[in-house]
Amino acid sequence: MDKLYNWLIIFAGSILLGFAFNMFLLPHEILSGGVTGIAMIFSLMLPLNAGIWLFVLNIPILILGWMKLGKMFILNSIYSVAVTSISMLYIPVMKVTEDVLLSSVFGGVLVGIGVGFIIRSYGSTGGFDVIGLLLTMKRDIPLGFMVFGLNSLVVFVSGFIFTWELAMYTMASIYITGLVVDRIHTRHIKLNMQVVTSKGDEVKKHLLENLYRGITVTDGEGAYSGNKVKILHSVITRYELAYVRPLIKEVDPDAFVSISETMEVMGNFRRDENFKKVPGHPQSL
Structure with a gap:
């Protein structure tokens, strides 16, 4: 059911992207960012639809993502x-409107919504999304900001090919897209997680097998019951929270879980790079 739900979200987000491109951006020669923007440039200069260029240009990037981000992620991205x-x-x-500024703003918002929900559903729109996700594995930089920086190249190219006025509209649209993506894709926001459970060893083992984070374990005792418990402490991203909840419930449905937002993390936030990734797990995202 979770996979079906993700596929439906990815489908809706992808349709929204096609609508935003063809109804708001392309008619005014406002480009999206990255590979999609390059596909738009080719479609405006050559007699071939942008959708075809989009698929062809994404092939080498998706192959790279297949090796680094996992099969399930890339299959969702291809979809x-x-x-x-x-x-x-x-x-x-x-x-939809003759106003170029309105088109760049609404087009940017719609693209941001589509991209954000596609990435939250363990997929991507290919192109610079994949490259941005690979880079955020090494640095805790907001994905939207990272993609915005990569997309600046497309803006300069569009300025030389078309007009600098349209390039500025493109920059505004891409910037708005980045802001919306960061509102939806919250990987860079850290959460402090504390789990109190009577099945400490089982919960710890299950989390370590499936989570890309370290865990600190301390002994505890229930003040009312006097029962011995284990207290597991870890720092995760907000993006991982939806993945962690069912992992804990699967082992101990009665576990007490406390989640709070943390302001700053110092030290080794990620586990060792030699950690064996679980196929299809979104820890790299």
């Missing part, structure tokens, strides 16, 4: 790219 490409073939390229 997203395919749905977006097909939607761009069938959604007509037409202006």
Whole structure:
């Protein structure tokens, strides 16, 4: 059911991207960022639909992601790219409004919503999303900010090919997209997690097998019951919270779990790089 839910979210987000591209951005020659923006440039200069260019240009990047981010993530990304490409073939390229600024703002918001929910569903739109996720594995930088920096190259290219005024509209649209993505994709926000459980060894083992974080274990005692318990402490990202909840409930449904937002993390936040990744697990995202 979780996979089906993710596929539905990715499908809806990809359709939203096709709508935003063909209804708001392309009619005014406002580009999206990254590989999608390059596909738009090619479609405006050559007699071939942007959806086809989008799929072709993403092939080498998706191969790289397959090796670094896991099969499930890349399969979801291929699905997203395919749905977006097909939607761009069938959604007509037409202006919703003649106002270029309105189109860049609303187009940027819609792209940000689509990209954000696709990434939260363990997928991506390919292109610079994959490259940005690979870079955020090494640095705790907001994904939207990272992708915005990578997309600046497309803005400069569009300025030389078209006009600098359109390039500035493109920059505004990409910036808004980055802000919206960071509102939805909250990997860089850290959470302090404390688990009080009578099945400490089992919960610890299950989390270590599936979570890309270290855990500190202390002994505790229930003040009322007097029962001996284990207290597990870890720092996770907000993005991982939805993944961690069922892991704990699977072993101990009666565990007491406390979650609070942490302001700063010092020391080794990630586990050793030699940690064996679980196939399909979104820890790299």
